Amino acid sequence: MGLLSILKKMKKEEQEARILVLGLDNAGKTTILKKLSEEDITHIMPTQGFNIKSIVQDGFKLNVWDIGGQKAIRPYWSNYFENTDALVYVIDSSDRRRLEESSAELRELLAEDKLAAIPMLVYANKQDLLQASPADEISEVMGLASIDDRVWTIQACSAKSGEGLQEGMEWLIGATRK
Amino acid sequence: MDDGGHVQAMREGFHINWMNMRDASTGQVMWESGEWDCDQEEMEAQIPCEILRCRQVSRELNFSSVEVITSLRLVQSVIFKGELLEEWNFHFGFVIPNSTNTWQQTIEAAEEEEMLPAELLSGNVVIETTFFDGEYPIMTQRVRIWYL
Helix, strand or coil, rough: CCHHHHCCCCCCCCEEEEEEECCCCCCCHHHHHHCCCCCCCCCCCCCEEEEEEEEEECCEEEEEEEEECCCCCCCHHHHHHCCCCEEEEEEECCCCCHHHHHHHHHHHHCCCHCCCCCCCCEEEEECCCCCCCCCCHHHHHCHHHHCCCCEEEECCCCCCCCCCCHHHHHHHHHHHHC | CCCHHHHHHHHEEEEEEEEEEEEECCCCCCCCCCCCCCCCCCEEEEEEEHHHHCEEEEEEEEEECCEEEEEEEEEEEEEEECEEEEEEEEEEECCCCCEEEEEEEEEEEECHCCCCCCCCCCEEEEEEEEEEECCCEHHHHEEEECCC
């Protein structure tokens, strides 16, 4: 499982892919990536900058950029848009209060020229929590159905249990190859 | 603008906090540096030799910068008895002021028959990491590897 096995599915001619992971603070971006690499997720601190996972295998390079989601850091997100092949947007499904804020940030991202037309995966994270909204409800509240300028999907997941993570990443790599 | 002053401030505000190495297929930490003393010319790392049997190894490096950096890049060299074995280049680009960042690189190990034995490698391998802002070197760090 994980990012290593996903790399094996990439085609020879795709030498490199850059994936950008964004979302509000505490959405679980770093935890998702650590879980995908089978790493310990018990002591994760808020990201005060970026975390990059750079994976090289058989000449392929996968670079995953996870940028901190705190309000003070968000104005710097645009420095990381260049050359992005796919976007992962992470939502805390249990935080109904901030769903509108998350939605507004996403709308801004989707309007960015540098991110135009690239595939987008939305992770509806924290599905292990009782108060989590299901993915279809989040999709409706955020009006995702109106996005018609790119391929996108929403994937229910739990970074804690790992459920849904692999499926999401596989979709993303498949969509990036097209 | 006083470029020299900015480069100096950048150097002073740049710190490597820690490094670790993992078996990338299990995510298990095989070695970690703990708190890092940047002022030392050469650090030593004592790594369990089991890491040489891992199919994929990840090296993770955590660093902080007080200053904004517009074009950060890194050159990492693996040197065996003074000879360059591997060289990695990575372009980070922009670094947020007062940020703490990590770079984790996962690499596939050499085939077993191409692998040098631990006894031969131990104490003879140095990993040298140099950070640059564009053309300006910010810092160089050397770690000598001992396999236990």
